[in-house]
Amino acid sequence: MNISLEQLQETLYKLFLKNKFTSEKSRFLAKIHAETTLDGVNSHGINRVPRFIDYIKKGFVKVDEEAEQISSFGMLEQWDGKLGPGIINASKSMNRAIALAKVSGIACVALRNNNHWMRGGTYGWQAAEAGCIAICFTNTQPNMPPWGGKESRLGNNPFIVAIPRKEGHIVLDMAMSQFSFGKIHTYKLQNKKLPFPGGWDAQDKLTSDPEKISENMRGLPIGYWKGSAFSMVIDMLATLLSAGDSTSKIGERSDEYGISQVFICMDPNRFGNADIHEKMLQEIIDYSHDVEPMKPGDKTYYPGERTLQTRKYNLIHGIPVDDHVWKEVLGLLSE
Amino acid sequence: MNISLEQLQETLYKLFLKNKFTSEKSRFLAKIHAETTLDGVNSHGINRVPRFIDYIKKGFVKVDEEAEQISSFGMLEQWDGKLGPGIINASKSMNRAIALAKVSGIACVALRNNNHWMRGGTYGWQAAEAGCIAICFTNTQPNMPPWGGKESRLGNNPFIVAIPRKEGHIVLDMAMSQFSFGKIHTYKLQNKKLPFPGGWDAQDKLTSDPEKISENMRGLPIGYWKGSAFSMVIDMLATLLSAGDSTSKIGERSDEYGISQVFICMDPNRFGNADIHEKMLQEIIDYSHDVEPMKPGDKTYYPGERTLQTRKYNLIHGIPVDDHVWKEVLGLLSE
Numbered sequence: 001m002n003i004s005l006e007q008l009q010e011t012l013y014k015l016f017l018k019n020k021f022t023s024e025k026s027r028f029l030a031k032i033h034a035e036t037t038l039d040g041v042n043s044h045g046i047n048r049v050p051r052f053i054d055y056i057k058k059g060f061v062k063v064d065e066e067a068e069q070i071s072s073f074g075m076l077e078q079w080d081g082k083l084g085p086g087i088i089n090a091s092k093s094m095n096r097a098i099a100l101a102k103v104s105g106i107a108c109v110a111l112r113n114n115n116h117w118m119r120g121g122t123y124g125w126q127a128a129e130a131g132c133i134a135i136c137f138t139n140t141q142p143n144m145p146p147w148g149g150k151e152s153r154l155g156n157n158p159f160i161v162a163i164p165r166k167e168g169h170i171v172l173d174m175a176m177s178q179f180s181f182g183k184i185h186t187y188k189l190q191n192k193k194l195p196f197p198g199g200w201d202a203q204d205k206l207t208s209d210p211e212k213i214s215e216n217m218r219g220l221p222i223g224y225w226k227g228s229a230f231s232m233v234i235d236m237l238a239t240l241l242s243a244g245d246s247t248s249k250i251g252e253r254s255d256e257y258g259i260s261q262v263f264i265c266m267d268p269n270r271f272g273n274a275d276i277h278e279k280m281l282q283e284i285i286d287y288s289h290d291v292e293p294m295k296p297g298d299k300t301y302y303p304g305e306r307t308l309q310t311r312k313y314n315l316i317h318g319i320p321v322d323d324h325v326w327k328e329v330l331g332l333l334s335e
Numbered sequence: 336m337n338i339s340l341e342q343l344q345e346t347l348y349k350l351f352l353k354n355k356f357t358s359e360k361s362r363f364l365a366k367i368h369a370e371t372t373l374d375g376v377n378s379h380g381i382n383r384v385p386r387f388i389d390y391i392k393k394g395f396v397k398v399d400e401e402a403e404q405i406s407s408f409g410m411l412e413q414w415d416g417k418l419g420p421g422i423i424n425a426s427k428s429m430n431r432a433i434a435l436a437k438v439s440g441i442a443c444v445a446l447r448n449n450n451h452w453m454r455g456g457t458y459g460w461q462a463a464e465a466g467c468i469a470i471c472f473t474n475t476q477p478n479m480p481p482w483g484g485k486e487s488r489l490g491n492n493p494f495i496v497a498i499p500r501k502e503g504h505i506v507l508d509m510a511m512s513q514f515s516f517g518k519i520h521t522y523k524l525q526n527k528k529l530p531f532p533g534g535w536d537a538q539d540k541l542t543s544d545p546e547k548i549s550e551n552m553r554g555l556p557i558g559y560w561k562g563s564a565f566s567m568v569i570d571m572l573a574t575l576l577s578a579g580d581s582t583s584k585i586g587e588r589s590d591e592y593g594i595s596q597v598f599i600c601m602d603p604n605r606f607g608n609a610d611i612h613e614k615m616l617q618e619i620i621d622y623s624h625d626v627e628p629m630k631p632g633d634k635t636y637y638p639g640e641r642t643l644q645t646r647k648y649n650l651i652h653g654i655p656v657d658d659h660v661w662k663e664v665l666g667l668l669s670e
Contacts, residue, residue, distance in 0.1 A: 074410075303564040
């Protein structure tokens with residue numbers, strides 16, 4: 001079914017209010033979940049809402065807690081999320097990084113004991129809206145084997161880069177796994193093979209069969225050994241800078257909470273005006289767009305381009321939401 | 336043949352001196368090229384020396400020029416490399432980022448108009464030796480198609496992350512291409528297939544045949560569309576922050592010079608002592624090492640681990656250097 005942004009936001013607002021968030025926080029959580037869904041990332045928008053409510057009930061998400069600064073050294077700060085709602089803590093951390101970057105050009109806020117920040121791209125869009133560059137990343141529970149190993153010991157640790165641009169921000173939002181288990185599950189339901197290998201079967205062979213990957217839950221890192229190494233250094237940076245828990249510790253828990261995140265922000269605006277920056281970015285975009293496609297009719301895109309297209313389309317036509325998920329959310333509201 | 340570190344360094348020192356570098360700069364350039372080769376990265380050490388000398392002769396590398404600061408905004412600085420030697424400019428920029436980070440926790444130096452920095456990992460090791468975290472990257476000439484496109488319009492834009500560690504620094508040094516053309520060439524000479532697809536053939540099909548990839552010079556980005564997007568944002572960040580040339584501009588030249596680089600540095604030492612950091616990193620390393628290998632006898636590694644092994648081995652047994660390359664270098668010296 002299709003739902004308007006307003007209806008989605010209003011429903012979620014009531015649900016969060018019912019779960020004891022303040023009116024202000026309920027509005028904000030509803031806004032972020034709704035906007036994520038508007039952008040077509042249902043997996044980290046509306047679809048995650050039931051689990052978020054479940055985590056509140058289980059005590060993994062502390063409704064009243066909020067991130068606070070623990071220590072600081074110049075433009076490098078350490079914050080403790082105190083297991084508050086991930087979106088609110090992450091957004092607060094990015095806001096702090098933006099404020100510092102506007103004073104000193106670059107800043108970094110490292111956040112420990114946070115909950116899932118849902119769509120990582122959210123904090124990239126947030127920085128870009130403030131005219132800033134963002135580099136942020138999070139660790140996760142283990143879901144990929146280190147290269148050469150049998151068992152999942154690395155997280156897919158999403159990595160985000162955002163660059164502000166008048167005509168549409170550049171936002172790269174990329175997990176270290178070639179395919180998310182959500183995507184693999186979708187292929188399985190559709191009885192289709194993945195377009196490329198996405199994990200290992202029981203015989204430790206790389207496979208494009210979503211069924212076999214789902215059975216073993218060992219995702220393939222992007223670029224094989226390269227993504228494996230990149231994932232490990234993301235975990236190291238997040239753990240070290242936030243003095244938080246690593247994927248190793250997170251993996252000991254029944255569920256994914258108490259994770260570590262890093263928000264780096266840069267303000268490029270003193271190095272030339274927005275028009276000059278626009279021209280530089282456009283040159284790079286034009287160069288990659290102006291290429292003959294491998295398959296006739298195909299196009300190349302810059303990171304964030306299709307998100308904007310989806311956003312525009314869904315604003316007009318309504319946001320596609322899975323019937324079961326919507327029923328579940330309404331059920332939680334009328335419980 | 337095998338050569339000692341001292342012999343390699345002394346020979347290169349004389350060669351750089353002969354090419355009109357000051358004694359101090361000759362020493363430094365010799366040291367970095369020799370250490371890179373010692374670490375087994377001949378492709379960016381001794382093997383690149385003839386081309387470096389050639390670029391000096393062609394005027395692409397200006398022997399007497401050195402990077403200077405153009406503008407600064409707090410901990411974010413813009414430098415111009417003035418087409419000086421890439422290693423000296425990059426090292427100076429990283430030193431500046433280290434000095435700033437030690438004052439304010441985090442800093443960034445963006446460098447334009449530089450020459451090839453040879454092994455990107457060099458600047459990671461440099462920061463780690465100073466007790467700092469580094470994130471650095473460079474753009475390059477185009478050598479990979481943007482995802483879905485036919486022609487190479489993206490650079491393989493190496494990306495480096497370094498984390499200091501007493502027992503051996505963590506250094507990830509990763510190009511955005513699955514295999515370098517150097518590596519592909521080596522497989523071709525050995526008449527072997529690549530272990531995974533590494534580029535496209537003339538029919539726009541992904542292939543593991545090094546011969547076919549070499550004919551078309553279209554490298555495969557790590558993680559397909561993901562590495563394509565990551566490569567593009569690296570180019571955007573490097574271009575925007577340094578006000579330098581993008582891969583698009585670099586691609587217009589006959590050779591690769593005048594490139595843009597970024598050096599981000601963080602000093603984590605105020606957030607806990609080295610012992611605590613050591614423990615955090617060791618936990619992550621142990622977790623990934625302590626895994627049953629897919630192939631009996633195999634091991635998993637952290638980024639930088641094998642570099643240290645190679646370094647130790649070559650220090651004892653001498654540095655393997657290609658006979659032809661060595662003869663060429665000696666030839667340049669006696670010209």
